Structure formats: structure tokens, C-alpha cells
Amino acid sequence: MRGIKELAMNRNTYSKVIDFMLFLIIFLFPLFDSNEYHLDVAVIIGIYCIINIGLNLLLGNTGQISIGQAAFFGIGAYCSAVLTTNLHLTFWLSICFAAILTATLGISVGLTSLKLRGHYLAMATLGFGIIASTVYVEWTELTGGTSGFLNIPAPSIFGFQLDNEFKYYYLVWAFVLLVFISTQHLINSRIGRALQAIHEREITCGAMGINPAKYKLKIFTLSAAYAGIAGALFAGFQNYISPESFSVYSSIIFLCMIVIGGLGSVWGSIIGTVILSIFPEFIRAVASSEFISPQIKAILNEHSYHLIAYGFFVLIIIVFLPEGIVGGVKRLEAKAYEWLHSKQIVIE
């Protein structure tokens, strides 16, 4: 018995050590790889991570689906763009306003749509996503319509301009760390357990004194605010935004990312985002490498092969790892744990 307890404690500290190590790697990465294009991809990954951690909290932990996450992402981006470019507010104020605005919208959308369940909730949030896309295109005076919003200033801290990929990398990943820690705490708190209970048995929860509607609304609002923050970061980094980045298609990609990474796990959101963002780059690298003959290269160049490969890759993961990559790893870990445990007893 003692052995198991010790192991369990060890396991807790061991996962903390792993968290620390992984973040250490993330924060040291730019020092080893100074290729600005790689950093550019890493910044976008960081921004998507913030959205996906929120989305995973909603879908993985609470069991509520949202196909309108890109809409909140876009609202945050346009809010920050308008405030910093037209009204000349600082980036930091604009990011606060973006979070507040998306949270408020999250409450109003959540109040009406969270009464729905399953497919109907998906439909409602999808509708919201489409409405938002139309607004970006049609409200030309404010958003610039399809031509996009130009000349968004880069943020600065105390007069220090964050105008290149290297500096921005640290800004974005600091935000990811912040969101990661707060979400991890949330999941391990009473609220987290309540969310898990709502996910499993909503009606029983109501009978046990947990108000499911209240919790669902809170989490929906929080995930909207995360997306809003990510939007503001995106606008400041790209210096340019257009409606294409916030389409329903993006919402679906976000869902794919967390499903592939692993539902209900914060690391799952990050890993899924990293893998689905890097995979196209990987195919691109393979297709343009010296190992492939010019004839095949010409064929690959002629067609949009990467989309096919991408789809195939997603399909394979879903078929062989239905609980996502983190789920797969956990299954392996449990097996190893079991094996260790049996050894322990023999030793005792």
C-alpha cells in the first residue's frame, strides 16, 4: 500500500517536472534556432495554443462544443486593431478591451445557446461564426472589408518595440504559460471537478447542488476571452488582418487540433496545435528536399497535394489514436505503471 501512495506522489511531482522541462525547452528554443521563419510559425502556434486551451476546457472538460471559436478570435483581433490603429491606444489596453469585449459577447451568446445540447449547440455556435464572418466583410468602414485591416502597429513594452519574431515569440509564449498555469489550476480545483461531473452526468450534477448552467456559462465566457486575447496578439504580430483568417474553416481546424492532441488535457491542446501546424511545413520540406527527383517535384508542384496528405494524416491519427496523442501516451504510461507496480509488489 505504501508503495502505491509513494508512487502516486512521485507521479504528481514527476508530471510537474515534465511540465517544467517542456516549458524550458519552449523558452530556450529561439536561442538554438534563430531562423525567423521557424520563429514565425512558432508564434502563430503559440497564438493558436491560447485559443485551443480555452476550447479544450469547453469541449474536453465540460463537454460543450463550439464551432464559433474563430469568431471570438476575430472579434478580439479587430477590436485590438481598431483601438490601436484608429484610436491610438496602447496594445496592452487594447488586449484588455479585446478580452472584455469577447467575454461579454461570450456571455450573451452563451446565455442563449448553452440551453441547447449536442448538435443543436454546435449549430448555434456555427451560426454565430457565420454571422461574425459576414460582419467582418460587410462593415467596411471599420474592418476594411475583404481588403483587410492594414498598418496595425506592433506592440511595445516601456518603449521597447516588439517588432521582430524573436521578441514576439517570448511575448506570445509568456501568455501561453500564463493561460496554461491558470487552466491547470482551474482543472485541479473544485470547479474543475464540477466541470468533469457536468461532462459525465449533467442531471445528476443538478441534484448534487452543482448548477450546470452557471458553470457552463462561466467556462464558455472564459474560452471566449482566451480567444479574444489570442486575436489581439495575432493582430499585433501580423500588422494586418483580413476576414479569411477567422472563417468557420479555422474554427473546424481548431477543433481538429484539440481532438488530435487529446480532449480534456491542457498539454493535449498544445501538442495538437503544434503537430497540425508543423505537419504542412514538414510535407513542404520533404517535397522540396534533394531526396526527391525533379520529375516528382514537378507533379507535386502542379497540384495541391499537401491538402490530401494533411487529410490522410488526420484520418490516421483519428483511427489509431481515438483519444488523441496525449490519450495514447497516457495509455502507454498506465501500462508501464502497471508493470512497475507488479514488480514493486514482487520486491516487497
Next chain:
Amino acid sequence: MRTKRKIISIVVIWVFVMGILSVAHAEYRFGILNATTGAYAGLGVHKKKGIMLAIEKINKEGGINGEEVVGIYEDFESDPSKAISLAKKLIIQDKVIAILDCGSTAASLAVKKVTEKRKIVQVNTTPRSALAVDEPWPAYYFQTVPDNSVDAQKIGDFVKSLGVKRVSIIHDSNQYGTSGAIFQNDYFKKAGIEVVLSDKYQKTDRDLTSILIKARDRKTEAVVVWGTIPTPAVIAKNIRQLGMKVHYIGSSGLGSPKLIQLAKEAAEGIVFTSALAYGKMLPNEKPLFDAYKKKYDKFPNYFTALGWDCVMITVEAIKRVGGSKDTTKIRNSLESLSEFYGVIGKYKMNPTDHNGLDTSALHLVKIIGGKWVVLD
């Protein structure tokens, strides 16, 4: 264990040798930022064909000073923010000396910041925004397509010659259509022609009867359409369904064989501007027509020509500075590129105009009996 070690060492050596080979190979690298998926795919595929054919032709003729021209292709999926990332990739990772095409006006403007910062020439195929016309040309920003103001003038002159007094302008809500409509409105105001309706549509709209009924009620005599295929074909069909007897004049964006395929007999009588003089082969157009006919057994369209010219003017600029790979030198050479005949027309670039085409580059094409006929 030993065989494993052997395999590893062989792989390492191979990678190393390949690395050396790829470094040792001297060439001119052009980044091609184009969209063959998404909203701009319809134009993107044609531009891509033009670019690839031009590169093929240059290499067949010995490249630049015996060095090969290599086009590194990236599809930005019609998403301008993806275009920004890919432009960085092309410049930093692939070390290209120029970025060609850029697919849409929005993408060209989005990429502008990257190309200006890193001093890389951007030769795009998209007209500049009407909002940016009063601003000076960005230093590294060049274009092969006649500016929308030129197109608007050509269309306006034709409408004037028809003796029409009341016109409607219907345009795509994108940057191209919107800025075209602004120029067109200006022209008609100056020419004393009344614009009874100016309205926009979305690229995805499949019925524009409501706009056309408004135009009919306001007794319009001509409809000027600023947009790209497929929606102008929908407008042609709707005009026929409503039984309207009006002149239909379109911008260069209509110049695609799809117009006749989609609108069928409703396309009859449509007049649009085109940089290519079909059936009246001009000497500067011959190389593209020959190369295209040989490969695809068809006539190239306007967008293919835009892509082709992108490569041709960049190569010409590089040749004029003795094959230099210095991007600032290439830029200066492009800026002073005058008296050069591309397929589109005669480029007369100068510091105040990084395009240098005028109305002489454009022709009027009318659809008669399901065929394109050049009017001038």
C-alpha cells in the same frame, strides 16, 4: 550493431554530400506566391501557368548568364495572413531574390510590409488599391497589371462613345472591384454621365436579380461590371432573364473563357477590356501564345499573360544590371525599366509609377457568336 552503424554512417555521408551539392548549385531563385485553392483559385491557376511557362522559356534559352532560374512555389490558399508567413519563408528559408504574383490585392498589400522591410522586390499581378493611389509607390513594389484607373478610363471612353447618359456600376466587394468602382464613378462624374446605381456583390452570390431590378427601375442604359469570373456571368444571365435591353461592359476581370461557358448565349454582346488582342496577334504577344499553344493547345488568357510578364520584366531587369543578385540593384533596374514590351503592353516605369502602362495596353473585346472579337 555493426550493420546499424554502417547504415547510419552512409546516411550521414549522403545527407552531407547532398547538402554540399545544393549549396554549390548557383541559380536565380524566384519565390512564387500564388493561390490555387480558395477564393482566388480561378485566377491563380492561370497566373501560375504563365509564370511556369515563362521560367521554362528563360531556362530553355540558357537562363540568365548561363545560370538557371528556379521558381519556388507556395500556395497561400487565398488567405493574406498565410501569405505573410509564406513570404517570410521564401525570403528567409529559400533565399529568393524576388517574390512574384502575390495572388490578390489584399495579399500584395499584406506582403508589402515583409518585402519592404527585407528589401526584396515584389512584382505582383494585382492592381493597387484606390485608397493607396495618392501615396507614393512603395520602393520594392511593382506590378504588371494596368492600374484600375487605366482600366476605368478605357471603359469610360467606350461608354461615352456609345452616347449613353445613364449607367449603373455593379462591383465585387473585394479590393479590386471596390477601387475600380471608385475610379469609374470619378470618370463618369467628370464626363457628365449620370451614375444611377452603384452597388456591390459578394463573390459567392449566385443571384443578383435584386440589384438589377433596381437598375432597371432607374432606367439605366448601360451596366458596368467590375469583378472577376464567375459572378459577372451570373449578372449576364440575370440581365437576360429580366429581359433588360442594356449595354453590358465589364472590366479586365471578365477576360476568362469561363464567361462564355457559364453565361452561354447570355454572354452575347458583352464588351470588356483586355490586355490581349485576340485574333490580332501583336508581335510582343507571340512568344506567350506560341508557348501556351504548344503545351496546352489553347489560347492563353489575360491572367496567364500577367504571370508571364511578372517573370519577363524581372529577368529583363536582372539582365540589365549584368545578372546581379543584389536586390537593391534589381529594384533600381526595375524602376528605370522603360521601352520594354511585355505581353500586356509597353512598360514605362519611373520612380512615380512602378507599373507604367497606359490605355494603349488595353483593347476592347466583344463577344459575338460565342467568340471573342477585338474591337480596336
